[in-house]
Amino acid sequence: MTQARKLAAGNWKMNGTRAALAELEALARAHPNPSVGILICPPATLIQTASAAMADTPVEIGGQDCHAEPSGTHTGDISAEMLVDAGATSVILGHSERREDHEESSEDVRAKAKAAQAVGLVTIICLGESLAQREANNTLDIIGGQLAASLPDSCCATNTVVAYEPIWAIGTGKVPTTAQIDEVHDFIRTRLIQRFGEAEGGGIPLLYGGSVKPGNAAEIFATDNVDGALVGGASLKAEDFSPIITALEGSA
Numbered sequence: 001m002t003q004a005r006k007l008a009a010g011n012w013k014m015n016g017t018r019a020a021l022a023e024l025e026a027l028a029r030a031h032p033n034p035s036v037g038i039l040i041c042p043p044a045t046l047i048q049t050a051s052a053a054m055a056d057t058p059v060e061i062g063g064q065d066c067h068a069e070p071s072g073t074h075t076g077d078i079s080a081e082m083l084v085d086a087g088a089t090s091v092i093l094g095h096s097e098r099r100e101d102h103e104e105s106s107e108d109v110r111a112k113a114k115a116a117q118a119v120g121l122v123t124i125i126c127l128g129e130s131l132a133q134r135e136a137n138n139t140l141d142i143i144g145g146q147l148a149a150s151l152p153d154s155c156c157a158t159n160t161v162v163a164y165e166p167i168w169a170i171g172t173g174k175v176p177t178t179a180q181i182d183e184v185h186d187f188i189r190t191r192l193i194q195r196f197g198e199a200e201g202g203g204i205p206l207l208y209g210g211s212v213k214p215g216n217a218a219e220i221f222a223t224d225n226v227d228g229a230l231v232g233g234a235s236l237k238a239e240d241f242s243p244i245i246t247a248l249e250g251s252a
């Protein structure tokens with residue numbers, strides 16, 4: 001049985017304009033007193049408005065990336081301090097779409113995580129294997145390598161969340177079996193405890209991400225060492241994300 005806190009996190013990716021804030025309002029109305037954490041990571045343009053709109057609600061707002069440097073000549077980038085200034089409490093780092101689109105390495109992710117944790121952000125660090133890597137039976141090697149290199153030594157139960165997102169399950173409707181999720185989450189938990197100790201490593205929430213929907217959430221949340229989800233497409237509409245939150249609240 002996991003000792004980590006539970007979290008339902010939504011990653012809006014490059015979706016949403018101000019009109020989408022109505023979905024946040026609806027989500028907050030549906031969950032005035034949730035027993036799990038609720039986080040939405042909208043595009044950067046909406047962080048300040050969204051955090052102001054959610055100020056008196058349990059819904060927290062996060063970023064989708066940050067730069068490793070605090071300031072400087074980095075056109076188009078956003079620092080961790082800027083996210084905090086805009087009202088973010090968390091930041092997603094190392095999502096496979098950033099690792100691929102922006103050629104981010106695990107070392108880049110670790111530098112960003114250090115910068116984010118230094119200003120008080122919770123870092124949601126993403127790991128995941130490709131279909132080719134899974135089919136070659138390399139999943140645990142890949143995940144182990146990404147985990148070791150992406151997490152700085154400053155990680156602990158209160159400033160870190162790890163999200164396992166098999167790349168082949170993202171936005172595809174394909175979901176691993178619960179046995180496959182269980183194997184990877186158990187492996188990550190064991191490595192976290194080996195590195196950070198029972199209290200800290202055992203307390204870091206482990207999220208599953210990849211085609212989580214209202215119809216499969218309860219089964220996924222019943223899996224050992226699954227403390228929540230990082231949800232893409234189904235987090236864009238309150239009517240889809242709300243039952244996922246409710247399923248997490250109902251999980252043991």
Ligand SMILES: O=C[C@H](O)COP(=O)(O)O
Binds near residue numbers: 011169171209232
């Ligand atoms: O960050 C979220 C993941 O990439 C999952 O996306 P998805 O729920 O649309 O498959």
